[in-house]
Amino acid sequence: MIYLDHAATSWPKPREVINAMAELMEQAGGNPGRAGHRLSIEAGRIVYDVREILAEFFNVSNPLRVIFTANATYAINLCLYGILRPGDHVIASSMEHNAVMRPLRDLESKGVNLSIVPCGQDGSIDPDSVAQAMRPSTRIVAITHASNVTGTILPVAEIANAAHKSGALLLVDAAQSAGVLPIDVQAMNIDFLAFTGHKGLLGPQGTGGLVIGNRVNIKDMEPLWRGGTGSRSEFEVQPDDLPDKFESGTVNSPGIAGLGAGIRHLMKRGIESIRAQEMELTRQLVDGIMGLDGVSVYGPADLARRTSIVSFTAAGRRVSEIGLRLDEEFGILSRVGLHCAPAAHRTIGTFPEGTVRLALGLHTTKEEITSVIDSIKKILH
Numbered sequence: 001m002i003y004l005d006h007a008a009t010s011w012p013k014p015r016e017v018i019n020a021m022a023e024l025m026e027q028a029g030g031n032p033g034r035a036g037h038r039l040s041i042e043a044g045r046i047v048y049d050v051r052e053i054l055a056e057f058f059n060v061s062n063p064l065r066v067i068f069t070a071n072a073t074y075a076i077n078l079c080l081y082g083i084l085r086p087g088d089h090v091i092a093s094s095m096e097h098n099a100v101m102r103p104l105r106d107l108e109s110k111g112v113n114l115s116i117v118p119c120g121q122d123g124s125i126d127p128d129s130v131a132q133a134m135r136p137s138t139r140i141v142a143i144t145h146a147s148n149v150t151g152t153i154l155p156v157a158e159i160a161n162a163a164h165k166s167g168a169l170l171l172v173d174a175a176q177s178a179g180v181l182p183i184d185v186q187a188m189n190i191d192f193l194a195f196t197g198h199k200g201l202l203g204p205q206g207t208g209g210l211v212i213g214n215r216v217n218i219k220d221m222e223p224l225w226r227g228g229t230g231s232r233s234e235f236e237v238q239p240d241d242l243p244d245k246f247e248s249g250t251v252n253s254p255g256i257a258g259l260g261a262g263i264r265h266l267m268k269r270g271i272e273s274i275r276a277q278e279m280e281l282t283r284q285l286v287d288g289i290m291g292l293d294g295v296s297v298y299g300p301a302d303l304a305r306r307t308s309i310v311s312f313t314a315a316g317r318r319v320s321e322i323g324l325r326l327d328e329e330f331g332i333l334s335r336v337g338l339h340c341a342p343a344a345h346r347t348i349g350t351f352p353e354g355t356v357r358l359a360l361g362l363h364t365t366k367e368e369i370t371s372v373i374d375s376i377k378k379i380l381h
Helices: 015-027 038-058 072-083 098-109 127-133 156-165 253-269 271-290 319-330 342-348 366-380
Strands: 066-069 089-093 113-117 138-144 169-173 192-196 208-212 295-298 309-314 335-337 355-359
Touching: 015 038, 015 253, 038 066, 038 208, 038 253, 066 072, 072 098, 072 138, 072 169, 072 192, 072 208, 089 098, 089 127, 098 113, 098 138, 098 342, 113 127, 127 138, 127 156, 138 156, 156 169, 253 271, 271 295, 271 309, 271 366, 319 335, 319 355, 319 366
Parallel strands: 089 113, 089 138, 138 169, 169 192
Antiparallel strands: 066 208, 192 208, 295 309, 309 355, 335 355
8 A cells, every 4th residue: 555645634543643642541641731630740740741842843942832723723713713804804715725725715704804825826825916815904923834735835924924014913834844844933923823633744644733932922813612621720820821721621632642752753853854755755756747648737846845745637537547556456554635625626627526645654655655656657558
């Protein structure tokens, strides 16, 4: 089996991730922050250690501004519904995933003004077009760091400058970039970083978070839900302290322990080293299929402007047929269709059928890519 669906979730997970989760449940299975006994204290220590690891990994000055969530989607919703009010203006790109588009469309129906800045057919965006879309009422610019359809990397730092000049905040959807590309929240002037744990960060599903930058006044931000936090239990109103204001209920401590192990694994290997390896394989794959009769490959030709995601179509062939045959005849696991990003597919011209997406990962080999190219040739022959 050749697994090329890392954009959906990374697999297999490093052994350290599995061991960390099992060790917490076996040796520190108390409810973190909910008691004073040794099991609760140890679980709380592990959770806070991972908060500190994430702060180091993303260069966040205060670990308490790293909020744990179940995934990037929840983190995005926490930001958008927490900040935006009727009459506010928000900007997004035409390459956004439905994790951004669906809450924005709902907020639009409730009185928030929405502008979608069109991207190029390769998924790229001109920061000047974002600047031109700004209004005095713009509160947030929501942008994906890397497209889950084409792998296109958007210029986050330049867009941040455009947003801040107009007094707006920047929300970055890092579902496809966290653990894949270096992210420095302070250097890139990111106000909100929504990340998931189970993709590039190599952690388990059900983990993720929202980094809240120093520019954000948390008093202006409402929580999505309220409840027990293990702190200020004498009060029946939600505490204003971080991270408690946005972390009601018991956190996924086994998952968080696994996420911490995944990040340690990445830090030991080095993101730049992993990216260089993945880009070499991406070039091999793109070069191997671009010349095939009727094949169109989407996204930037310049590998420096994309991640290791390769989306393609073949004239006269349904993407569903190609994906099924890759799986059943050759044991190659891909993803076909719209990838929960219809706006992106409209942008690149592949709506409504979508594309075949091959997403490389940490364990992909040169031999596997050679086999994938040969298999696509056989299918299209």
